[in-house]
Amino acid sequence: AQTVTQSQPEMSVQEAETVTLSCTYDTSESDYYLFWYKQPPSRQMILVIRQEAYKQQNATENRFSVNFQKAAKSFSLKISDSQLGDAAMYFCAPSFQGAQKLVFGQGTRLTINP
């Protein structure tokens, strides 16, 4: 069975600084997609960024970028210039080959200190 591990239950960062959230997974598949989702307090889960496993280039979306290490099965999220609105639960969620299902990690609660 595929498993996803987010080893940091909680993280905090000063406003305007950079923070990296880690995610590792276990799969025997070679072709899959990886997602980071954000769940702000009392608000809906939204997609932050996605990465195709066949692409070597790391995905970026404005202040959000990933460090995808396929051999190490690692998919970390870097948030630059942290803002108060970035405070949320963040979930790593791969979607493995042939499956339209996502496998979610345990989540990391990110706090932004003003």
Added chain:
Amino acid sequence: DVKVTQSSRYLVKRTGEKVFLECVQDMDHENMFWYRQDPGLGLRLIYFSYDVKMKEKGDIPEGYSVSREKKERFSLILESASTNQTSMYLCASSYSGTIYYEQYFGPGTRLTVT
């Protein structure tokens, strides 16, 4: 604009009651999902549906059933609610015609069983 709605944000039920959680999406998505979210466990898939009247068990289907009579609506049923089903329930939908399998989430229903 993409929209997934859930019938209730908060629900309190008694042990043994039959509970219906409703989810509606307006994006003509083929796939719909029900998750349960518990602290430290992330999101766990209960059931999903690829099409009307189609359903498949997820990782934790015990104690739950689902119904999908119309494409836009996916219901989660707790036949006889128990206290260990107290949790946050999230509905999501996705489009089959893309390789990305991005899921769109509803706001969640926080269910308390007393």
